[in-house]
Amino acid sequence: MALSWRSWLANEGSKHLFLFFWLSLNVWFFWKTFLLYYQGLQYYYLHQMLGLGLCVSRASASVLNLNCCLVLLPMCRVILAFLRGSQKVASKKTRRLLDKSKTFHVTCGVTICIFSVLHVAAHLVNALNFSQNYSEEFLALNAANYRGEDPRKLLFASVPGLTGVIMVLVLFLMCTASTYAIRVSNYDIFWYTHNLFFVFYMLLMLHVSGGVLKYQTNLEEHPPGCFNPNKTLRQNLTVPKAFEELFADYTTETFPEDLPVPEPFVQNNFMRICSEEPKFQSHFPETWFWISGPLCLYCVERLYRYIRSNKPVTITSVISHPSNVLEVRMVKDDFEARPGQYVILHCPRVSALESHPFTLTMCPTDTKATFGVHLKIVGDWT
Numbered sequence: 382m383a384l385s386w387r388s389w390l391a392n393e394g395s396k397h398l399f400l401f402f403w404l405s406l407n408v409w410f411f412w413k414t415f416l417l418y419y420q421g422l423q424y425y426y427l428h429q430m431l432g433l434g435l436c437v438s439r440a441s442a443s444v445l446n447l448n449c450c451l452v453l454l455p456m457c458r459v460i461l462a463f464l465r466g467s468q469k470v471a472s473k474k475t476r477r478l479l480d481k482s483k484t485f486h487v488t489c490g491v492t493i494c495i496f497s498v499l500h501v502a503a504h505l506v507n508a509l510n511f512s513q514n515y516s517e518e519f520l521a522l523n524a525a526n527y528r529g530e531d532p533r534k535l536l537f538a539s540v541p542g543l544t545g546v547i548m549v550l551v552l553f554l555m556c557t558a559s560t561y562a563i564r565v566s567n568y569d570i571f572w573y574t575h576n577l578f579f580v581f582y583m584l585l586m587l588h589v590s591g592g593v594l595k596y597q598t599n600l601e602e603h604p605p606g607c608f609n610p611n612k613t614l615r616q617n618l619t620v621p622k623a624f625e626e627l628f629a630d631y632t633t634e635t636f637p638e639d640l641p642v643p644e645p646f647v648q649n650n651f652m653r654i655c656s657e658e659p660k661f662q663s664h665f666p667e668t669w670f671w672i673s674g675p676l677c678l679y680c681v682e683r684l685y686r687y688i689r690s691n692k693p694v695t696i697t698s699v700i701s702h703p704s705n706v707l708e709v710r711m712v713k714d715d716f717e718a719r720p721g722q723y724v725i726l727h728c729p730r731v732s733a734l735e736s737h738p739f740t741l742t743m744c745p746t747d748t749k750a751t752f753g754v755h756l757k758i759v760g761d762w763t
Contacts, residue, residue: 395474396481400488403451407444407492415440423596425605426659427522430514434506435594441500445493446671449585452489453675455482457682458725458738494556501549508532508542521661524593541591544584551581565759572735582676585668592663599660607655690727697751710743710753718744718752726754 418424418436428435455461465479508524512535515528524535536542557563558574597605692713700708709726718724718741727736743753 392477395478399478399485403485403488407447410443410447411440414443421596422600422605423598426516426519426597426661427594430516430522431507431510434503434510438500438503438507439594441496441503444496445500446668448489448492448496449582449668450671450675452486452493453672453679455486455489457679459682459685460678462722490556490559494552497549497552501545504545505532505536508535511535519659519661522595539591539593541588541593544588548581548584548588551577551584555581568759569732569735572732576734582672585672586666589666589668595661595663597659598662599657602657603655603659605659686725690725702755705758707756707758708742708753709756710751712750712752716745716750716752724752724754 415436418428418439419433424435461479461482465476509532511524512528512530512532515525515530516522524539536546554574555577558571564571597603692715695712696709697712698710700710702708721740722744723738723740725736725738739754739756741752742755743751745752
């Protein structure tokens with residue numbers, strides 16, 4: 382029993398430790414962002430308008446940013462192969478962890494799908510609250526044009542709403558086409574729909590540029606929920622005598638217990654006087670910081686693979702084996718390989734975009750430049 386436990390720890394311990402770290406990071410981002418929008422003073426008025434829908438939508442967006450950043454990294458196969466074969470990664474546990482890159486890619490993809498559903502549901506609630514809780518006092522906070530506006534207009538007539546709807550459709554196609562049944566029955570459907578990720582990322586960058594959700598910038602001049610004497614005087618409202626000597630400067634004083642003054646003049650037994658109206662500003666999009674680096678890295682690698690693949694490859698022989706297995710032997714100039722290395726084969730006459738990795742079953746030597754792979758025939762050619 383002790384031996385099997387040590388064997389499992391040696392072979393699978395690093396993977397589960399990494400997954401635990403990744404899961405903790407997701408939980409931390411979600412909880413930190415949720416508390417920021419739930420308790421943050423700069424979001425006081427926006428939270429009053431939208432409620433928990435604001436907190437859940439922004440918390441789920443943080444998790445989506447993290448996983449949209451990480452999901453591309455396991456697909457940088459040239460970089461992973463370089464790290465796997467270099468002396469910089471000497472640990473066998475780390476190399477085995479790099480071999481699990483596809484599993485981590487799938488895990489991030491499933492997480493994106495789950496939190497996208499949560500994000501969309503929260504924003505549906507936000508659209509309804511924007512319509513029903515239209516603020517006559519703070520017009521800059523409103524996404525709706527008037528109280529009772531159809532929430533569907535906010536979803537289909539705005540840049541964030543329209544791009545969000547299209548992204549949901551793209552993500553649905555990518556998710557359903559990634560299932561095992563479709564990949565086995567028709568791999569082309571999986572491959573072509575999966576390449577819609579580029580459209581998804583472009584829409585994601587447009588999605589965060591709408592600036593619908595805003596925060597308050599002048600917290601010192603206008604503490605949330607404070608009493609504004611200038612506004613009260615302009616509106617010809619009755620001002621409690623306790624405030625008459627405090628109009629000149631902003632102060633925070635204990636409110637007299639024997640003076641009954643209702644909200645908004647008293648909050649938590651304190652009087653808060655503000656000197657100006659609240660000012661609101663849209664957030665600078667943070668998604669750019671998350672996805673621009675991995676996206677550029679992946680695009681550069683795809684370009685590098687395309688340039689490198691232009692060198693001609695000569696097929697020397699094709700051998701048919703039992704159980705629908707083909708052995709293909711090839712020759713390519715200046716090609717070096719190590720045992721266990723894989724190559725990516727691309728057949729333009731079969732598919733213009735589709736390519737597949739295969740482990741080398743024959744490596745070139747000093748006396749022989751031939752290398753080869755074994756292909757299990759499934760579907761068109763693999």
